Amino acid sequence: MKNVLQLLIVLLLLCASINAQNPLVTDIFTADPTARVFNGKLYVYPSHDIVPEEGVQAPDFCMPDYHMYSLEGGNTWKDYGVVLDQNSVPWGKKNSYGMWAPDCIKKGDTYYYYYPAEPLDKSSFRRIGVGTSKNPTGPFKWEKNYIKGVEGIDPGLLLDDNGKAYLYFGGGEKLYVTPLKDNMKEIAAKPIKIEGLPAGYKEGSFPIKVNGIYYLTFAHVFANEGYTIAYATSNNPLGPFTYRGKIMDNLGNGTNHHSVVNYKGKWILFYHWWEISGYNKLRSMRADYMTFKEDGSIARVKPTLRGIGAPTIGEKIQVDRYNDISGAKTSFVGGNEPIGWMVTNTKMMSNVRFNxxxxxxxxxxxxxxxxxxxxxxxxxxxRLGNPKGDLIAEFPIKYTGGWNSWQTIETNLLKKVSGMQNIVVVFKSVWGADKIVNLNWLMLK
Known part of the structure; x- marks a missing residue:
């Protein structure tokens, strides 16, 4: 199993494209995504799963460092590389492989990056540290010691309208909250248990404030279902909270960890899944749109392939991450292509829509x-809009050498098209043909 997973890592590292359809990133494994908007730009601060090298004694989740990303254009995620390595934590145990979910928040002109790590002094299972920077992408100056009085995982930060900041954290049967001092590096009061939450394992605290209401979103494990994403509301950042239900159902045998952000007027739920690896300890971050109902409740989010983002000129349109498909299927891409999916089993008049x-x-x-x-x-x-919509391009299909022998072809657009459009790819051949073509991606040029 380990050799297979190591081969998968090599294939992932060969992947050159990082796209905003689900999963968002395919060149490395990313989990626990915290999304933030700073100065109108969307950033994501995830954790990082890897396959341990032979001989490395690592926990079930092998997580050595943190990367960070920003959304460039409408569809491309920029990786800024390693933000913090496990062995660069001033107060942390070396080679612990336990760099779990982080968060980053801005107050004034300073960015504060919070993260959990295993302490060298063995004072707790996890402590939470912080680093500061004048830039959302760092470099960060890491505090020499962890935040005193805080023990736990999954830091989630809330900066209230009055400038007061709160740190939410914890995992297990209890979640906690504590106000922070103005320096954002010390607690202003002893942490308190958050009251009003349902029984069962909880982690992944992520608070937001919407229309004067405090929403605490969190991962909640049901005994007969597993990890879900849930939420509770309160009129006070310290609670007590009222449980309101689930935002997302369980996705399978593994964890889920999330964040919520408003970007360009739309609410987005970031979370993770493991469809690339097929192994729930090697996860990939995803995102889908989320909506609030008129009564303030949150509509249940169903995970999609399409995800978010609007690919524009020069960015890949991963058609296999479709909005709708008819008469065709998707599967893992074959041959020497970077890891991902393709539209396959295309037949006469089969089609796929990408919005x-x-x-x-x-x-x-x-x-x-x-x-x-x-x-x-x-x-x-x-075509535009539907299978019978305006024809804007047509590709002749020719023999490329086989179903895993890939070629890049291009054709002229037949008319000028502008603005945001839904496109439909329609496949044609002789009636009775079982296959026409495998399609990986499109790109406007």
């Missing part, structure tokens, strides 16, 4: 496709 492609001002002149085909007769149409 929210940003044609911008209409400057695109061509469209590019990454395809593989083991036959020589057919075509692939790109």
């Amino acid at each position: 929210n492609v940003d044609f911008a001002s209409g400057s695109a002149k061509k469209i590019v496709a990454r395809v593989a085909s083991g036959q020589r007769i057919g075509s692939m149409e790109v």
Whole structure:
């Protein structure tokens, strides 16, 4: 099993594209994503799963460091590399492989990055440390000691309208909250247990304030279901809270850990899943839109392939992360392609719809496709809105050398298209053909 997973890591590292369809990042494993908007830009601060090298004694989750990302354009995530390595924690145990969920928040002109780690002094299972920077991407100056009086995992920060900050944390049967001093590095009062939450294992505290109401979102484990994402509300950041239900159902045999952010007027739920690895200790961050109902409750979020983002000119449109599909299927891409998925088993008049492609001002002149085909007769149409919508491009399908032999082809756009559009790819060949073409991605050019 370990050798297979190590081979998977190598394949992941060969992946050149980092796209905003689900999962958001495919070149490394990322979990526990905390999303923040700073100065109008979307950032994500996740944890990082790896496969331990032979001989390394690591816990079930092997997590040596933190990366961070920003959304560039409409569809591309920029990786800033390692923000903090486990062996650079001033007060931490070396080679602990336990760098769990972090958070980052801005107060004034300073960014504060909070993280849990195993302390060298063995005073607790986990302590929480903090670093500061004048830039959301660092570099951060790490405090020499952990925050006194705080023991636990999963720091979640809330900066209230009056400038007061609160640290939420904990895992197990209890979650805690404590106000922070103005320096954001010390607690202003002894942590208190958050009252009003349901029984059962809880972790992943993430607070937000919406229309004057404090929402505490958290991972909640039901005995007969496993991890869910739940929420409770209060009129006070310290509680007590009233449990309101689930935001997301259990996704399978493993954890879920999330954050919530408002970006460009839309609420987004960030979370993780493990569909790339098939192993729940090697996770990948995802995101889907979330909505508040008129009464202030949160509508249940269903995980999608499409996710968020609006690919624009020069960014890959991962068509396999579809909004709708008919007569075709998706599967892991074959051959020497970077790890991901493709549209396959395409038949006469089968089609796939991908919403929210940003044609911008209409400057695109061509469209590019990454395809593989083991036959020589057919075509692939790109239409607007629906399978019978305006035809904007047509690709002839030719033999590429086989179903795993990939070529990049391009064709002219047949008309000027601008603004945000839904596109539909329609596959055509002779009736009775079992396969027409495998399609990996499109790109406006």
